[in-house]
Amino acid sequence: MKELTNSLDDKRSNPTKSKTFAEIVRVARSRRDVVKGGLASAAAFLGGGLIKGQSDVVLPNRAGLTDFRPVTRNQAANRLIRVSADYRYQVIIPWGEPITPGGPAFTYPSNAEDQANQIGVGHDGLWYFPDRDARDAVNRRGLLAINHEFGTNGHVIGKGTPESLEDVRLSQNAHGVSIVGILRENGVWKVYDACSARRIHANTPTSFSGPAAGSPLLDTSNGNNPRGTINNCGCGPTPWGTYLTCEENIQGYFGASTGDNWVANPHQERIGFTSGGFGYGWHLFDKRFDLADDGYQNEENRFGWVVEIDPYDANHVPVKRTALGRFKHENAAIAIGKDRRVACYMGDDQVFEYVYKFVGDDDYIKYLNDGESPLDHGTLYVARFNEEFTGEWLALDADSEALSRFSSQAEVAVYTREAADLLNPTPMDRPEWLTVAPDGSVFCALTNNTDREEPNAANPEAPNNDGHIIRIYDGDMHVGTTFSWEIFQLASSKADTEEAYSDPDSIYCDPDGRLFIGTDGGQELNMDNQLLVADVVTGDVKRLLAGVPGCEITGTTMTPDRRTMFINVQHPGNGSLANTNFPASNGFENPGVPRDATVVIYRRNGGIVGS
Ligand code: FEO
Ligand code: CA
Numbered sequence: 001m002k003e004l005t006n007s008l009d010d011k012r013s014n015p016t017k018s019k020t021f022a023e024i025v026r027v028a029r030s031r032r033d034v035v036k037g038g039l040a041s042a043a044a045f046l047g048g049g050l051i052k053g054q055s056d057v058v059l060p061n062r063a064g065l066t067d068f069r070p071v072t073r074n075q076a077a078n079r080l081i082r083v084s085a086d087y088r089y090q091v092i093i094p095w096g097e098p099i100t101p102g103g104p105a106f107t108y109p110s111n112a113e114d115q116a117n118q119i120g121v122g123h124d125g126l127w128y129f130p131d132r133d134a135r136d137a138v139n140r141r142g143l144l145a146i147n148h149e150f151g152t153n154g155h156v157i158g159k160g161t162p163e164s165l166e167d168v169r170l171s172q173n174a175h176g177v178s179i180v181g182i183l184r185e186n187g188v189w190k191v192y193d194a195c196s197a198r199r200i201h202a203n204t205p206t207s208f209s210g211p212a213a214g215s216p217l218l219d220t221s222n223g224n225n226p227r228g229t230i231n232n233c234g235c236g237p238t239p240w241g242t243y244l245t246c247e248e249n250i251q252g253y254f255g256a257s258t259g260d261n262w263v264a265n266p267h268q269e270r271i272g273f274t275s276g277g278f279g280y281g282w283h284l285f286d287k288r289f290d291l292a293d294d295g296y297q298n299e300e301n302r303f304g305w306v307v308e309i310d311p312y313d314a315n316h317v318p319v320k321r322t323a324l325g326r327f328k329h330e331n332a333a334i335a336i337g338k339d340r341r342v343a344c345y346m347g348d349d350q351v352f353e354y355v356y357k358f359v360g361d362d363d364y365i366k367y368l369n370d371g372e373s374p375l376d377h378g379t380l381y382v383a384r385f386n387e388e389f390t391g392e393w394l395a396l397d398a399d400s401e402a403l404s405r406f407s408s409q410a411e412v413a414v415y416t417r418e419a420a421d422l423l424n425p426t427p428m429d430r431p432e433w434l435t436v437a438p439d440g441s442v443f444c445a446l447t448n449n450t451d452r453e454e455p456n457a458a459n460p461e462a463p464n465n466d467g468h469i470i471r472i473y474d475g476d477m478h479v480g481t482t483f484s485w486e487i488f489q490l491a492s493s494k495a496d497t498e499e500a501y502s503d504p505d506s507i508y509c510d511p512d513g514r515l516f517i518g519t520d521g522g523q524e525l526n527m528d529n530q531l532l533v534a535d536v537v538t539g540d541v542k543r544l545l546a547g548v549p550g551c552e553i554t555g556t557t558m559t560p561d562r563r564t565m566f567i568n569v570q571h572p573g574n575g576s577l578a579n580t581n582f583p584a585s586n587g588f589e590n591p592g593v594p595r596d597a598t599v600v601i602y603r604r605n606g607g608i609v610g611s
């Protein structure tokens, strides 16, 4: 979500400057030593020296792990999508295509009613769920759950400011999540008439669970029911077959009809609400998004959550899991830890914000058998990265002395950032996606932080223009309160090589230890944003795909056999046909603007994607 909100992600809204790691502990070693130390701890890990009972998974032989011919870093003359010469690709489900065959065809601009049955805009996180009736065809027929992060008014409604409620509804209906059935026939993927296909958008009824459910902090004085999910960024699948969609830059959709007379309260300020938001102007015709309307007081507290959706049930009411906290959620990476307790790793994507994890109280199967959610009962922690590659998870517990100013766990859940501030966690360089590797280690992409003036061990570049990736070895099989960590890779270390990349954003680790890295930001040599594959053992990187001008590469997912990968291309051309007409060259009509779309990639020899 670079073009629209990077300027906002880049703005600090964490005022607890005194708490920055750099100001408490002076950096004792040079950047080079940090990297060296990281490699040393990687070596220790490979020798079985991982702390506190991690898994004994031995990653397979690295030979042939990524033997595809990489895409070169020079730009192609035609500026189309480029994949490795060993791969092919197909483009599917651009913004505006009907979610079922025979649905409303895309016209530009669309209208609110049609858009509610069309693929949304701003393709981001996504996950493939095999069709439960597909039997032996699980790799050829499934549901794609897709996040729609954002689309500017100029792009979606064809004008900068909405002039009616209809305009606002069109914009709102382009946000949220799509559940769409896709199948492969004669080697080609296409949309089928899945009974659970649906659109979830800014007006879809939702519910709350966990500590903040029923709290007055989620009530509005006019008593309107909770509705909608917005700015759906990254995602995560759960082991029980549901989809987690993460609400990120929610502040951008609110505004104040009183303009400059409106003053944010400290809670709103900590998230970054302003009287104008991102300029969507929803508040002009939909009072729910008007921060100055007393009837909708607290409406903004209903956003900024991880939302669970059952992709197999079109009638399922999405549930906002408040135990996971409220902040600018990037994605949610679940691991099953000791005693089958669930751990969920999450990043808060803004400069100087934090990394979090939730740990369930008990065996997740037990909760499911009792008809309860494993994500409703547990402890939320925030991370402090110490020097010497150790770290602590600090519990956000309303009963603790440190959080005595909070009267309930509901309050801690709604004002998570403010509670975390009191525990002195480490402000990071924009935590984006996290992913859990097969050996149990957890990778976290820190995309960049051009505001950083003082380095620290975990954020060693100041300013950090290119970003880096951290690897966490979490203690006690994901459920403990200590961890060790290393810098897996500084993106700048790859500059001036064929492996060059910067601004790592979406990451996903496959069962063999291939780390897929999608980028979002200005790349070296004016390269377009790209998808790379890193070997988590050697750190070697290869470019699997290069995007079109102006796009960002967002989520990745695969069929269970890993022979087909789906990735998302967001804001191609930054919305301008002058930059690209994607996906007009890929079999879709060009309605006057480039369109976000999903790209299917597969190896020509039928091998595992990434190999
Ligand atoms: Fe939506 Fe932080 O990317
Ligand atoms: Ca992202």
Ligand code: CA
Pocket (backbone or CB within 6 Å): 001, 002, 432, 447, 505, 520
């Ligand atoms: Ca980003």
